[in-house]
Amino acid sequence: MIKKGLSAFFVLLIAAALTACGSGKENGSGKTTIQFMHSSVEQERLAVINELVAKFEEENPDVKIKQVPVEEDSYNTKVVTLASAGVLPEVIEVGQDYAKVMDKDELIDKNAVKNVIDQVGHDRFYDGALKLVKTEDGKSFTGLPISGWVQGIWYNKEMLRSKGFEEPKSWDEVLAIAKAFTDSKNKKYGIALPTVEGGFSEQAFSQFALSNNANVLDREGKLTINASEMKEALTYYQKLAKYTMPGSNDVTEVKDAFMNGSAPMAVYSTYILPAVYEQGNSANIGFAIPTEDTKAVYGSVSALTISSGLEDEQKTAAKKFVEFMAQPENMTSWVLMSPGGAQPVSKLVVENEVYLANDVVKSFGELSTEIAASFNDIQVFGLVDGKNFRKMGDVTSSGAIPTLINAITVGEKKVNSELKKADKAISEILEEK
Numbered sequence: 042m043i044k045k046g047l048s049a050f051f052v053l054l055i056a057a058a059l060t061a062c063g064s065g066k067e068n069g070s071g072k073t074t075i076q077f078m079h080s081s082v083e084q085e086r087l088a089v090i091n092e093l094v095a096k097f098e099e100e101n102p103d104v105k106i107k108q109v110p111v112e113e114d115s116y117n118t119k120v121v122t123l124a125s126a127g128v129l130p131e132v133i134e135v136g137q138d139y140a141k142v143m144d145k146d147e148l149i150d151k152n153a154v155k156n157v158i159d160q161v162g163h164d165r166f167y168d169g170a171l172k173l174v175k176t177e178d179g180k181s182f183t184g185l186p187i188s189g190w191v192q193g194i195w196y197n198k199e200m201l202r203s204k205g206f207e208e209p210k211s212w213d214e215v216l217a218i219a220k221a222f223t224d225s226k227n228k229k230y231g232i233a234l235p236t237v238e239g240g241f242s243e244q245a246f247s248q249f250a251l252s253n254n255a256n257v258l259d260r261e262g263k264l265t266i267n268a269s270e271m272k273e274a275l276t277y278y279q280k281l282a283k284y285t286m287p288g289s290n291d292v293t294e295v296k297d298a299f300m301n302g303s304a305p306m307a308v309y310s311t312y313i314l315p316a317v318y319e320q321g322n323s324a325n326i327g328f329a330i331p332t333e334d335t336k337a338v339y340g341s342v343s344a345l346t347i348s349s350g351l352e353d354e355q356k357t358a359a360k361k362f363v364e365f366m367a368q369p370e371n372m373t374s375w376v377l378m379s380p381g382g383a384q385p386v387s388k389l390v391v392e393n394e395v396y397l398a399n400d401v402v403k404s405f406g407e408l409s410t411e412i413a414a415s416f417n418d419i420q421v422f423g424l425v426d427g428k429n430f431r432k433m434g435d436v437t438s439s440g441a442i443p444t445l446i447n448a449i450t451v452g453e454k455k456v457n458s459e460l461k462k463a464d465k466a467i468s469e470i471l472e473e474k
Contacts, residue, residue, distance in 0.1 A: 071103070072102075072103055072104060072105045073103060073104050073105070073354045073355060073357075073358045074104075074105040074106075074107060075104065075105075075106060075107070075130070075131040075132060075355055075358045075359055075362065076106075076107045076108075076109050076130035076131055076132070077094070077106050077107070077108050077109065077130060077131075077132045077133075077362065078108075078109040078110075078111060078119075078120075078123075078130040078132070078133045078134065079108070079109070079110060079111075079133075079134040080110070080111060080112070080113045080116050080134060081110060081378065082110045082111070082112055085378070086378045086379075087108075087110065089374055089375070089377075089378050090108065091108075092374070093366070093371055093374060093375070094106045094108065096371075097361075097362060097365045100365070101358075101361055101362075101365075103358075104358045104361060104362070106362060109130050117139055117142075120133065120135075120139070120143070120148075124146070124148055129148060129348045130348065131347065131348050131351055131355050131356075131358070131359040132345055132346070132347060132348075132359050132362055132363060133345070133346050133347075133348065134187075134343055134344070134345055135183075135184055135343070135344055135345075135346050136341060136342070136343060136344075137173045137174055137183070137184075137341060137342050137344065138341075138434055138437065140174060140183035140184050140344060140346060141183065141429070141431045141433070141434040142434055143183070143346065144176060144177075144183050144431060145431050145434070147349060148348060148349055149183055149184070149346050149347065149348065149349055150347045150348060150349045150350075150351065150356065151176055151181040151182065151183065152181065153347040153351075153356055153359065153360055154181065154182050154183065154184060154185060154346060154347055154363075155180075155181040155182055156360060157185055157347075157360050157363050157364050157367070158171075158182055158185055160364060161185070161364060161367045165367075165369075165387050165388060165389055166186060166386055166387055166388070167386055167387075167388065167413070167414070167416035167417050167419075168416070168417050168419075169338070169340060169416040169417050169418065169419025170186040170189055170340075170342050170386035170387075170416050170419070171186065172419060172424060172427065172429065173186070173189075173340065173341070173342050173419060173421065173424070173429070174186055174342060174344050174429075175427065175429045176429065177428060177429055177430055177431050178428075179427050179428055179429075183344065183346060184344025184345055184346035185344055185345050185346075185363055185366075185367055186342040186343070186344050186386040186387075187342075187343055187344060187345055187366060187367070187372055187375055187376075187386065188342070188343050188372070188375055188376045188383040188384065188385070188386060189340055189341055189342035189343060189383070189384050189385075189386045189416065190310045190311045190312060190340065190341055190382060190383060190384050191310065191311055191338050191339070191340040191384060191412060191415050191416060191419070192244060192245070192248065192308065192309065192310045192311075192338070192339040192340065193248070193308070193328050193329055193330045193338060193339075193415070194209065194215065194232075194306050194307070194308055194328070194329040194330070194331060195299060195306065195307050195308075195309055195313055195326055195327070195328060195329075196208065196209070196218075196305055196306045196326070196327045196328075196329055197299075197302070197305045197306075197325060197326065197327075198325050198326070198327050199325055200222070200302070200305035201218065201305055201327075204218075204221050204222065206218050206221070208327055208329050209306070209329050209331050210329070210331060210332065211331055211332060211333065212249070212252075212277055212331055212333050214331065215232070215281065215306070215329075215331050216277075216280065216281060216284075218231060218232075218305065218306060219231025219232040219281060219284035219285075219306065220284055222284075222304070222305050223283075223284040225287075228303060229303060229304075230284060230285050230286050230298060230303055230304045231284035231285070231304065231305070231306065232281060232284055232285055232304055232305075232306040232307065232308070233285060233286065233290065233294070233295040233296075233298035233299045233303070233304040233306065233307035233308070233309075234278075234281060234282055234284075234285040234290060234295070234307075234308055234450075235290050235291060235292075235295055235308060236282055236285065236288075236289055236290045236446065236447055236450040236451050237289040237290060237291040237443070237447065238289060238440070238443045238444055238446075238447040239291060239440075239443050240437070240443065241291055241292055241295075241443075242442075242443045242446040242447065243422075243437065243442045243443045243446070244339050245308040245339070246274070246275075246278050246442070246446050247337075247339055247420075247421060247422050248308075248330075248337050248338065248339045248420075249274050249277060249278055249331075249333070249337075250270070250271060250274040250275075250337075250422075251335070251337035251420040251421075251422070252331065252332050252333045252334060252335055252336065252337040252420075253270050253271075253273055253274045253277075253333045253334055254270050254334050254335060255268060255270035255271040255273070255274050256422060256423070256425055257422040257423055257433065257436055257442075257467075258422075258423055258425055258430050258432070258433065258436075259425060260425045260426045260428065262425075262428070262430050262432065264464065264467060264468055264471060266442075266460070266463060266464050266467060267460055267461065267464040271460065272456055272457065272460060275445070275446075275449060275456045275460060276456050278446065278449070278450070279449045279450055279456060282449075282450035282451075285304070286298055286303070286304075288451065289447060289451050292309075295307050295308065295309055296309060296313060296316070299313065300313075300316055300317075300320065306329075310341075310382075311381065311382055311383075311384050311412060312379075312381075312382035314326075314381035314382060314401070314405065315379070315380070315381045315382050315401065317381075318381055318400075318401050318404055318405075323404035323405050323406075324404075324406075326405075326408070327408075328408060328411065328412055328415075330415065330418065335420075336418045337418065337420040338415045338416070338418040338419050338420065339419075339420070339421060340415075340416055340419040340421070342386055343383075345363045345366055347359045347360065347363060367387075369387060369389035369390055369392075369393050370393065370395070372385070372386075372387055372389075372390050373385075373390050373393045373395050373396045374395075376390055376396065377395070377396065377399055377402075380399050380400075380401035380402055381401040381402065381405070384412060384413050384416070385413045386416060390413075391409075391410055391413050391414075421433075422436070422437075422442075423436065432471060435470055435471065436467055436470070436471070439466065439467060439470045441463045441466045441467050441470070442463065444463070444466075445459050445460065445462070445463040
């Protein structure tokens with residue numbers, strides 16, 4: 042697809058330059074060359090991927106893989122640039138949210154992706170992982186999940202026991218623990234909770250909302266944010282925020298408060314586990330999914346997708362490579378590039394001997410299996426009855442929900458009035474699309 046505003050001459054120059062060192066038949070070799078774009082730019086991770094690529098090429102001597110490592114901060118922009126020039130790599134690592142954008146722009150060969158998942162076997166994956174990459178019509182997928190992370194409430198077992206508490210299983214229990222530990226004069230708080238006007242707040246709040254059966258869209262894709270269930274969840278989050286650190290708390294503030302013992306609980310992703318391991322405190326951490334009406338785990342997956350519009354040879358090679366990466370031992374290598382933080386999306390990885398023998402994974406014992414299995418309880422805004430609405434990407438991009446959360450927590454504004462503002466803002470955005 043050619044982006045409007047780019048001169049044809051400029052696009053042809055880019056395409057010629059990138060194609061010359063990119064995909065296609067290698068001169069005289071008879072090999073089909075494809076590009077693999079990913080965000081692992083660190084030397085340790087590149088070493089793992091280099092080994093995987095070498096292994097694939099040895100098993101498939103007719104295919105050559107050229108890597109395109111791109112920094113995470115500029116990743117989506119790079120996709121847009123390459124797509125505009127018509128030279129998108131054949132295989133691309135992509136997050137579930139941006140996969141929706143690519144799908145909307147017809148940049149994904151959904152049939153090719155589905156063929157690979159069908160070949161690999163749906164039953165290998167946790168149901169929630171596949172739900173996150175399902176297309177809006179429920180008939181296909183935007184990518185093959187390769188790893189992921191989940192979010193919940195992490196708690197310090199010893200601290201909770203010191204005041205007679207066990208794992209919190211409900212909203213009321215979380216609130217009771219938070220209240221019992223808060224001593225703001227001495228900079229002690231009951232829970233480290235995100236309140237920043239950013240994506241972290243939306244992710245954290247979504248778990249509470251969805252556990253109260255409150256979603257942003259209904260099964261028809263209509264906006265339902267201004268519903269009683271959502272008001273209840275927002276009111277609860279506002280109450281809970283009284284027992285967290287003052288100001289707009291983001292990733293750093295939440296993680297630091299939990300790790301230094303200022304708070305016995307924190308809403309965070311599994312990427313807190315490597316720090317817990319390094320601190321030598323693996324046996325003292327618990328993972329809770331407080332439930333109001335239903336269990337709701339927020340999660341995210343990294344997937345491998347296949348670009349649309351490929352020549353038959355490139356498409357065949359891309360499918361071979363993605364299927365190769367879905368093999369349990371290869372997926373295990375990918376997950377263990379960040380042990381503890383990255384989580385398996387395949388049941389066969391959880392059972393893999395190399396995965397189980399990893400020092401970080403082993404240190405958390407049964408908790409590692411429990412966390413991976415929580416992918417079965419994945420719920421996210423915009424995923425309703427198996428329909429993964431693409432328009433939810435526009436809602437998230439608008440920033441309306443984090444603005445609402447920040448206003449009612451840090452700003453201490455009224456839930457009803459701020460919810461009406463968010464409802465209006467989101468309605469206008471969806472009308473424009």
